[in-house]
Amino acid sequence: MVAEFRIASRQVGISTSFRNCQFRIDSMNFTFSHISYLITHISRQVVLGTWYLVLWILLTAHCSLLTAQEVKATARVDSNNIMIGDWLGLHIEVQHRDNTTIHWPQIADSLQGIEIIKRGEVQTQKNGSDVLEKADYIITSFDSGTVIVPPLQFLFSVVGDTAKRIAETSPIPIFVHTVDVDTSQDIKDIKPPLSLSITFAELLPYIIGLVVLGGLGYLFYYIWNKRRRGESIIPEAPPRPAHEVALEALRSLDSEHLWQRGKIKEHYSQLTDIVRTYIERRYRVMAMEMVTDEIMDSPVIASLEKQTREPLKELLVKSDFVKFAKYQPTQQDNETSITTATMFVEQTWRDVHAQQVTQTEEVSA
Numbered sequence: 599m600v601a602e603f604r605i606a607s608r609q610v611g612i613s614t615s616f617r618n619c620q621f622r623i624d625s626m627n628f629t630f631s632h633i634s635y636l637i638t639h640i641s642r643q644v645v646l647g648t649w650y651l652v653l654w655i656l657l658t659a660h661c662s663l664l665t666a667q668e669v670k671a672t673a674r675v676d677s678n679n680i681m682i683g684d685w686l687g688l689h690i691e692v693q694h695r696d697n698t699t700i701h702w703p704q705i706a707d708s709l710q711g712i713e714i715i716k717r718g719e720v721q722t723q724k725n726g727s728d729v730l731e732k733a734d735y736i737i738t739s740f741d742s743g744t745v746i747v748p749p750l751q752f753l754f755s756v757v758g759d760t761a762k763r764i765a766e767t768s769p770i771p772i773f774v775h776t777v778d779v780d781t782s783q784d785i786k787d788i789k790p791p792l793s794l795s796i797t798f799a800e801l802l803p804y805i806i807g808l809v810v811l812g813g814l815g816y817l818f819y820y821i822w823n824k825r826r827r828g829e830s831i832i833p834e835a836p837p838r839p840a841h842e843v844a845l846e847a848l849r850s851l852d853s854e855h856l857w858q859r860g861k862i863k864e865h866y867s868q869l870t871d872i873v874r875t876y877i878e879r880r881y882r883v884m885a886m887e888m889v890t891d892e893i894m895d896s897p898v899i900a901s902l903e904k905q906t907r908e909p910l911k912e913l914l915v916k917s918d919f920v921k922f923a924k925y926q927p928t929q930q931d932n933e934t935s936i937t938t939a940t941m942f943v944e945q946t947w948r949d950v951h952a953q954q955v956t957q958t959e960e961v962s963a
Contacts, residue, residue, distance in 0.1 A: 668694060668695050668698060668756075669692065669693070669694040669698060669700070669752070669754050669763070669765040670692070670693045670694070670765065671690075671691070671692045671750065671752050671765040671766060671767045672690070672691050672692075672693075672767060672768075673688065673689070673690045673691075673747060673750060673767035673768065673770060674688075674689050674770070675687065675688050675689070675737075675747070675770055675772065676689075678770070678771060678772055678773060679772075679773045679775065680738075680739070680772065680773075680774055680775070681774075681775055681776070681777070682739065682740060682741070682742050682774050682775065682776050682777075683738060683739075683740055684738060685715060685736050685737070685738050686736070686737050686738060686772070687734060687735070687736060687737075688734070688735040688736070688737050688747065689732065689733075689734050689735075690732060690733050690734075690735070690750065690767065691730060691731070691732040692730070692731045692732070692752055692765070693728065693729070693730050694728075694729055694731075694754065695727055695728065695729065695756075696724065696727050696728075696729050697727075697756055697757040697758075698729075698754050698755070698756050698757075699754060699755050699756075699757075700731055700752055700753075700754045701752065701753040701754065702720060702731075702733075702752065703750055703751055703752060703753075705717075705735075705750070709737075709747065709748055710745065710746060710748055711739055711741045711745040712737050712738075712739050712745055712747060712772070713737065713738050713739065713740065714735055714736070714737055715735075715736040715737060715738055716735065716736035717733075717735055718733045718734035718735060719733065720732070720733045721733065739772065739774045741774060742774050742775065742776040743773075743774060744771055744772070744773055744774070745771075745772050745774060746769050746770065746771055746772070747769060747770040747771075747772065748769055749766040749767050749768065749769050750766060750767045751764050751765075751766040752764065752765045752766065839947075840875075840876050840879035840880040840947075841876070841880070841943050841944070841946075841947035843875075843876075843879075844872055844873075844875070844876035844943045845940065845943055845944075847872045847875075848869075848872055848936055848939055848940050848943070851865070851868055851869060851872065851936065852936050856868070857932040862920060862926070862927065862932065863920055863921055865932070865935070866916075866917040866920045866921060866927075866935065867917075867921055869913075869917060869935055869936065869939055870913075870914060870917045870921075871886075872939065873910070873913070873914070873939050873942065873943075874886050874893070876943055877893065877899070880946065880947075881896075881898040881899070882898075883896050883898060883899070890911070890914040890915055890918055893914065894907070894910075894911050894914075902946070906942060906945050906946065909938050909941065909942060910938075910942050912938075913935060913938045913939060913942075916931065916935075917935075
């Protein structure tokens with residue numbers, strides 16, 4: 599019984615140990631499967647993330663390439679070979695869209711052996727949404743050999759994007775040559791300056807200057823001479839003829855209608871003043887300071903024809919009566935007073951004018 603029990607116990611123990619071992623093996627199998635699943639899942643995630651990363655890099659590079667393609671900066675020269683000291687044209691162009699802002703670089707006066715002689719203004723040309731900005735420079739080099747126009751960087755930004763990007767030009771090599779010198783020949787002296795003939799265009803500024811100085815000198819002498827004599831610097835207009843002034847004054851007096859308004863004395867006072875002023879200016883007789891008899895007895899008035907002299911005397915005497923003796927002239931006297939004065943002026947002016955014409959014809963003959 600004891601032996602059987604021991605055998606049974608051993609069998610149970612073996613069976614239990616076997617079961618425990620199987621459970622451990624199953625557990626190990628489960629653990630290996632789980633780890634394999636995790637490794638496979640992680641590998642897939644890593645591969646998928648790698649693809650996402652590559653795709654993001656490609657998209658970023660593509661966007662950058664598209665942005666870079668929207669702005670194109672180029673630089674070119676007229677020639678890659680020049681003689682030392684010769685001028686060379688450098689042309690810079692930037693092509694972009696109208697939604698892009700370009701910041702041109704500050705170019706120094708000297709670029710690695712290249713001297714900038716002249717700077718051109720930036721010119722802008724638009725064609726739809728495409729914009730072309732360009733500028734022309736004149737450069738030179740005083741060093742023989744090879745010089746490089748360095749890349750020029752242009753900062754630009756696109757509307758809606760705060761990022762600053764760069765577009766740059768390609769470097770340009772320029773070969774600077776020197777004059778070939780034959781060292782086997784003797785050194786010659788410097789050539790003398792060339793003499794050129796003076797052209798009229800060169801003399802013209804000096805001629806104009808001399809004319810201006812001469813004109814200023816004459817003007818200064820003219821003003822000084824006028825002031826020394828006490829004369830007006832600006833010439834006065836010649837006086838109007840005496841008959842024109844008298845006739846104009848008579849027409850003005852007639853339009854005032856003084857005697858019709860009862861101002862008879864004022865009418866005859868102004869009338870005689872007009873006639874006396876005319877006689878004074880026409881015949882050089884101080885008529886304004888003479889009485890009527892003195893005027894009529896003056897040689898120039900006494901020499902007039904009777905039909906001209908008698909109406910004048912009657913007009914002056916009648917005016918004296920009105921002014922000094924309170925004489926009341928008739929309406930007919932008032933109406934004919936201006937007519938008498940007008941006829942006297944016209945007759946005397948025409949007579950003198952006819953005499954002047956006759957004298958001129960005699961002198962010409």
